[in-house]
Amino acid sequence: xxFPNTSCKLQPDIRNTQRERERGMRSSFKKLxxxxxxxxxxxxxxxxxxxxxxxxxxxxxxxxxxxxxxVRPDTLLSKAQADQVKALCKIRLTRMPVQYILGExxxxxxxxxxxAPVLIPRPETEELAELCCHTLSHLSSREEKVxxxxxxxxxxxTLSLLRRFPELQAVAxxxxxxxxxLTRLNAxxxxxxxxxxxxxxxxxxxxxxxxxxxxxxxCLGVSNPPYVTTAEMALLQEEITCxxxxxxxxxGEDGLEVVRGVLLRCSQLLKSxxxxxxxxxxxxxxxxxxxxxxxxxxxxxxxxxxxxxxVADLYGKPRFCHLITx
Amino acid sequence: MHFGVKEAHSLFCCGRFVSHNLLQQNPYxxxxxxxxxxxxxxxxxxxxxxxxxxxxxxxxxxxSHRNFVSIFGRKYHSSQVHKTKNxxxxxxxxxxxxxxxxxxRTSVAQFVTAHDLDASSKFSMSNPVxxxxxxxxxxxxxxxxxxxxxxxxxxxxxDRHSQQxxxxxxxxxxxxxxxxxxKAKHQEMTELxxxxxxxxxxxxxxxxxxxxxxxxxxxxxxxxxxxDVLVGDDPADNSDIMLEVTAGVGGQEAMLFCLEIxxxxxxxxxxxxxxxxxxxxxxxxxxxGARKARVEISGQGVYRQLKHEGGVHRVQRVPKTERAGRIHxxxxxxxxxxxxxxxxxxxxxxDLKVETFRNSGPGGQSVNTTDxxxxxxxxxxxxxxxxxxxxxxxxNRDIAMKKLKQRMYESILAExxxxxxxxxxxxxxxxxRSEKIRTYNFQQDRITDHRTRxxxxxxxxxxxxxxxxLDGLINGLIQQERxxxxxxxxxxxxxxxx
Numbered sequence: 001x002x003f004p005n006t007s008c009k010l011q012p013d014i015r016n017t018q019r020e021r022e023r024g025m026r027s028s029f030k031k032l033x034x035x036x037x038x039x040x041x042x043x044x045x046x047x048x049x050x051x052x053x054x055x056x057x058x059x060x061x062x063x064x065x066x067x068x069x070x071v072r073p074d075t076l077l078s079k080a081q082a083d084q085v086k087a088l089c090k091i092r093l094t095r096m097p098v099q100y101i102l103g104e105x106x107x108x109x110x111x112x113x114x115x116a117p118v119l120i121p122r123p124e125t126e127e128l129a130e131l132c133c134h135t136l137s138h139l140s141s142r143e144e145k146v147x148x149x150x151x152x153x154x155x156x157x158t159l160s161l162l163r164r165f166p167e168l169q170a171v172a173x174x175x176x177x178x179x180x181x182l183t184r185l186n187a188x189x190x191x192x193x194x195x196x197x198x199x200x201x202x203x204x205x206x207x208x209x210x211x212x213x214x215x216x217x218x219c220l221g222v223s224n225p226p227y228v229t230t231a232e233m234a235l236l237q238e239e240i241t242c243x244x245x246x247x248x249x250x251x252g253e254d255g256l257e258v259v260r261g262v263l264l265r266c267s268q269l270l271k272s273x274x275x276x277x278x279x280x281x282x283x284x285x286x287x288x289x290x291x292x293x294x295x296x297x298x299x300x301x302x303x304x305x306x307x308x309x310x311v312a313d314l315y316g317k318p319r320f321c322h323l324i325t326x
Numbered sequence: 327m328h329f330g331v332k333e334a335h336s337l338f339c340c341g342r343f344v345s346h347n348l349l350q351q352n353p354y355x356x357x358x359x360x361x362x363x364x365x366x367x368x369x370x371x372x373x374x375x376x377x378x379x380x381x382x383x384x385x386x387x388x389x390s391h392r393n394f395v396s397i398f399g400r401k402y403h404s405s406q407v408h409k410t411k412n413x414x415x416x417x418x419x420x421x422x423x424x425x426x427x428x429x430x431r432t433s434v435a436q437f438v439t440a441h442d443l444d445a446s447s448k449f450s451m452s453n454p455v456x457x458x459x460x461x462x463x464x465x466x467x468x469x470x471x472x473x474x475x476x477x478x479x480x481x482x483x484x485d486r487h488s489q490q491x492x493x494x495x496x497x498x499x500x501x502x503x504x505x506x507x508x509k510a511k512h513q514e515m516t517e518l519x520x521x522x523x524x525x526x527x528x529x530x531x532x533x534x535x536x537x538x539x540x541x542x543x544x545x546x547x548x549x550x551x552x553x554d555v556l557v558g559d560d561p562a563d564n565s566d567i568m569l570e571v572t573a574g575v576g577g578q579e580a581m582l583f584c585l586e587i588x589x590x591x592x593x594x595x596x597x598x599x600x601x602x603x604x605x606x607x608x609x610x611x612x613x614x615g616a617r618k619a620r621v622e623i624s625g626q627g628v629y630r631q632l633k634h635e636g637g638v639h640r641v642q643r644v645p646k647t648e649r650a651g652r653i654h655x656x657x658x659x660x661x662x663x664x665x666x667x668x669x670x671x672x673x674x675x676x677d678l679k680v681e682t683f684r685n686s687g688p689g690g691q692s693v694n695t696t697d698x699x700x701x702x703x704x705x706x707x708x709x710x711x712x713x714x715x716x717x718x719x720x721x722n723r724d725i726a727m728k729k730l731k732q733r734m735y736e737s738i739l740a741e742x743x744x745x746x747x748x749x750x751x752x753x754x755x756x757x758x759r760s761e762k763i764r765t766y767n768f769q770q771d772r773i774t775d776h777r778t779r780x781x782x783x784x785x786x787x788x789x790x791x792x793x794x795x796l797d798g799l800i801n802g803l804i805q806q807e808r809x810x811x812x813x814x815x816x817x818x819x820x821x822x823x824x
Contacts, residue, residue, distance in 0.1 A: 050683075053697040057717070069715040098696045106717040123682075123698065123719035124690050130720065228691055239694050249691050281690060314680060314723070315689055 030082050033073035035059060039089045046093055049237060054098050058088045061102045066111075095238040107156040110163065112186045114154060118179045119248035121156040124313045125224050128279045128320055129157045131311060132222050133164055135275050135322075139219060146171065146215060148269060150203055150223040150262050153248055155183030155196075157222055162192040171215045173199045173208060176245055203265050217271030223262045224279040229255040255281050256288075263291055267304045267325065276305060276323040285310040285318045292323060449812055450549050451512040459819045460505050467498035497558070504552045511548055515541045557811045563630035565664040568746075570620040574638065576656020579645035581615030583766075584658045586789055587639060588619040591632075591660075594792030600625030613647065622665065629664050634777075634803035636662040643768035653769065657762065663746045673731065679703040682719065702726045709733050764799075778802040 036055050043051030060068045062077075062084045077085065091101050099105040099114040106112075107121050108129060114120055132147075139145065145168050149158045152172040162168055174180050180200040187193040197215065201208040228236070228249045240249065251257050259280060266276045280288060289307040305323040313319035451457050470491060518541060522534045571588040573580040588607065595602055600623050607619035623632070642655050683697040699714035700722040711733055713726035765774045766785060773782045773795060780802050782788065782795040 050695055050697045053695075053699075057696055066717055067715060097694055099694075106721070108718055108720055119691070120694055122690060122693070126718060126720040224691075226691070232688065232692060236692055237694060240692070244694070279690065282688065313689065314682065314719075317689055319690065 028079045029076040031073070032059065032068070032071065032075040032077055035077055035082060035085060036068070036073075039085070042089070043092065048092060048095065049239065050098075054092050055089065057098050057102060058092065059085055062088070066106065096243055097239045100243060107154075108160050110156070110160055110186075110190055112154050112156060112159070113182060113189065115178065115182050116243050117245040118176065118182045119153040119244050121154060124279060124319055125156060127313055128222065128224060128277060129160045131320055131322070132157065132161055132220060132277050135277065136161065136165060136168070136220060143219075145169065145219050146217070147220045147222065148212070148215075148218040148266070149173070150221070150265065151175070151179075151225050151248065151258070152183045152198075153179050153224070155186045157224065158183070158196065159186055159190050159192055161222075162187075162195055163190055169195050169197075171197045171199065171212065171218070173201065173203055173212065175200075175202050176247055178245070179248070204261050209265070209268075212265070212269055216269055217274070218266075218269055219271060219274050221262075221266040221270050221274065221276040222278075223266075223276075225258040225262050226251040227255045227259060227279075227281040227284060229253065229281070251281075254287075256284060259284070259288065260291065263288070263303065263305060263323075266323075270304075270325045272304075272325055274325045276321075276325070278321040278323070279319060280321060282317040282319060285321050288321045288323075449553055449809075449816075450545070451508065455816060455820060459816055460508075462819060463498060464502050464505055467495070467502045470495050470498060501552070501555050504548065504555055508545070508548045508552060511541065511545050515545060553808060553812050556815060557808050563627055565629050566622060566624035567629050567632060568620060568622050568661075568663045568665055569632065569635075570618070570661045570663070571616075572618045572659045572661075573616070574657035574659050576641075576654060578613055578615065578647050579641075579654050580656040580658055581617055582613070582646065583615070583641045583656060585614065585616040585619060587658055587660070588616065588621075590789050590792055590796075591635070592621060593790065594796060595621075595623050595625070595628075597791055598625065598631070600628055629662070630804070631800055632662050634800060634807070635660050637763035640762040640765045641768070642765065673704065673734070677705050679705055680723065698722050700726045702730050704730060704734060707734060707737070709737065773799070775799045775802065778806050 036059055039055035039058070040052045043054055048054060056068050057066075059077075060066060060071070062081050063071065063075075065071065088101050092098065096116070097120055099120045100116045103114060104111055105114050105120060108126055112121075136145065136147075145165070147158065147161055147168060147170045149170065149172045151174055152158050153174065155172065158170045158172050162170055172180075172183055174183065177200055180198050183196075183198050184193065187196045187198075199208060199211055201211075203209070203212075226247065226249050228251055230250070230253050232255070233241070233246075233250055236249075251259065259278065262278065263276075266274075270276060278288065289310075292303045292305045292307045304325045306326055308322040308324050310318045311320040311322065449456050451460075473491075515538070518534065518538055522531060522538065525531050525534060569591055571584050571591070573584040576583075585607065592602060592605070603622040603624065605619070605621040607616045638657050638659055640655060640657050642653055644651055645654050645656075648654060679702070681701040681703070683695060683699065687693055696717075698717055698719040699712060700719060701710060701712045702723070703710050709730060711726045711729035713722035713724070713729065715725055716722050763776055765772075765776065766789075767774070768785060771783050771785050773785060773788055774780070778799070780799055782798055784793070784795060787793050788795040
């Protein structure tokens with residue numbers, strides 16, 4: 001699946017673009033506030049989500065800034081800049097996420113490259129990285145530390161950990177080739193590629209498992225596996241269904257298909273006393289707890305993982321599971 | 327005789343108004359003023375009467391006769407004032423007979439009148455209201471202690487109310503101890519005086535009289551101790567202060583004097599071993615002087631010593647700018663404000679409401695939004711802060727949190743500063759000439775405090791670094807405040823009883 005069907009929605013309205021052209025002819029410079037207002041209104045009428053911030057980020061990007069905070073509203077945009085804004089906003093009208101249009105987005109202190117269809121990190125994932133960071137800082141500093149991330153996507157979690165802990169090593173496994181490439185690219189951009197091993201493949205595949213065994217033992221496992229249920233998949237925004245990799249979103253009928261695999265592999269690969277942090281759907285933490293209960297066995301595995309606690313996200317939803325290997 | 331640190335220390339111990347470094351640094355010598363045999367005799371008499379005053383006192387470096395009176399007078403004011411009074415009266419007669427300098431005579435005379443027993447005698451057992459008040463305290467102590475007993479058997483409840491009563495109890499305990507001591511002494515004395523009345527033998531009478539004098543001394547000492555306990559300490563005594571001197575009525579002359587007084591306080595602070603920080607003075611005037619000058623002072627007992635300095639100070643002299651030689655009256659305003667303590671911000675997680683643009687819905691992977699603005703509300707105070715500078719939501723949240731803390735800090739600070747402004751307004755009054763607290767009269771070389779009606783001289787030295795003159799005035803004011811507080815306590819008690 002190199003590129004999900006982009007054609008699923010909307011060609012820009014031709015009459016509208018003509019009107020814009022006429023307006024643009026009057027003067028070669030445009031005031032920023034007018035451009036912003038124009039595109040916000042345009043996105044609103046086309047029912048594009050986040051109309052205001054979408055226009056803001058695109059204009060800021062053209063000006064070489066991240067946001068328009070502190071930029072004077074009467075700043076003048078040159079013809080070339082206004083044209084670039086127009087071109088990018090037109091792409092936004094196809095419902096492509098702003099992050100893909102800009103080709104980059106921020107994750108904590110890092111600015112990472114974003115490429116369709118690799119999953120765009122969500123704000124919750126920033127919290128997950130924060131939790132991992134907290135766990136790592138409490139581990140004894142003597143031994144060598146290796147982190148395993150299953151499904152890094154753009155590499156956000158692993159890279160933010162590598163940046164914060166200069167001695168840390170990491171292994172990232174992703175089933176998607178694009179994700180692996182993007183993780184490598186971002187690792188290169190953040191100067192952490194020498195401490196990161198990226199493996200492309202399914203964690204359930206035996207070769208991948210054998211490869212991982214050579215990197216054992218891991219002190220921390222972290223994963224933001226796909227956890228959207230089949231029923232929920234139908235309700236997602238077009239930005240997500242049309243542009244993001246379904247392998248990073250769809251977690252099967254109950255949303256836990258990949259979670260189970262992650263639990264199995266981490267149970268096998270983490271060293272004793274190791275930690276596992278998972279981001280899951282809001283209904284999932286009790287189910288994860290049930291999986292790891294002693295009497296439960298799944299595909300013949302009895303878990304070494306002990307459920308430690310559930311942590312709520314910024315919005316108060318039970319989102320993160322913390323497990324510790326015995 | 328060389329005056330060293332050890333002697334200074336022993337003097338410091340016996341006279342609490344004399345600070346250690348005051349004696350260490352003072353270049354003047356009392357000897358100059360002790361040449362009069364009478365003065366020496368006076369001191370020797372004092373020495374004989376009181377075991378506390380040591381030989382070293384004879385070599386105290388002291389810059390004026392006024393000052394030794396202020397040091398010794400204060401010392402004896404509390405316990406042996408009547409004795410001192412007799413002695414100094416005698417001294418006065420001697421001085422007059424021998425036609426000694428008038429200034430020495432007037433200072434002793436002033437001392438005699440200033441230290442009349444009127445102020446303190448109100449707080450003795452002979453005053454029925456005061457005795458009643460003390461009885462009330464003892465009764466309250468007994469009642470509280472009875473109340474405390476059963477609760478100590480039960481589980482100790484540590485609510486605020488009981489904590490308050492515990493601190494009240496400890497206050498009452500120390501007060502009651504002194505009261506009991508005072509009562510016993512008083513009882514003994516009344517017995518003694520009744521004995522004296524019935525005694526016919528003159529030898530015996532004399533003996534009893536001298537005994538009675540000793541008892542009176544002890545009694546007064548205990549009374550002073552009791553006032554100390556009852557009045558207590560001001561918790562703000564040791565807090566840092568902001569001292570501000572502003573030129574008032576009088577134009578250029580007021581500005582000149584403003585700077586002089588400001589420098590005087592700075593030097594006084596340095597001499598007391600206090601720290602000065604951030605001195606600011608507006609010296610824009612061409613002819614010197616300052617419209618306004620301020621400095622932060624920190625150290626042990628800064629506020630205690632300087633709090634009475636706040637108010638309008640009046641100067642009467644021929645200004646440098648005056649050509650016709652007329653005396654001008656100008657004013658300056660001094661304000662002394664305790665500085666706010668370190669602000670302790672205590673933000674509880676449960677008091678915070680964090681809002682983003684995706685509060686509803688399943689969240690996580692199911693939503694992709696670029697609107698990463700975060701708004702945090704501190705519910706109890708209603709303070710709101712927003713972060714929208716960054717594309718990362720977690721960073722926006724950190725920014726919002728930082729802003730929130732800053733805003734709350736600012737509002738607390740503003741509140742404290744409003745209080746300070748209010749106290750400054752009260753101290754400054756209307757800056758009119760009439761509301762003065764102190765007058766510096768250059769023609770008569772006299773400094774008068776209008777609250778204690780005390781005078782001191784040697785203006786040039788006073789303006790240089792305050793010196794013992796300022797110490798004396800300040801101690802008088804502290805003493806006056808003590809009595810005043812005691813009076814208020816008594817009035818409050820009377821009012822409550824009536």
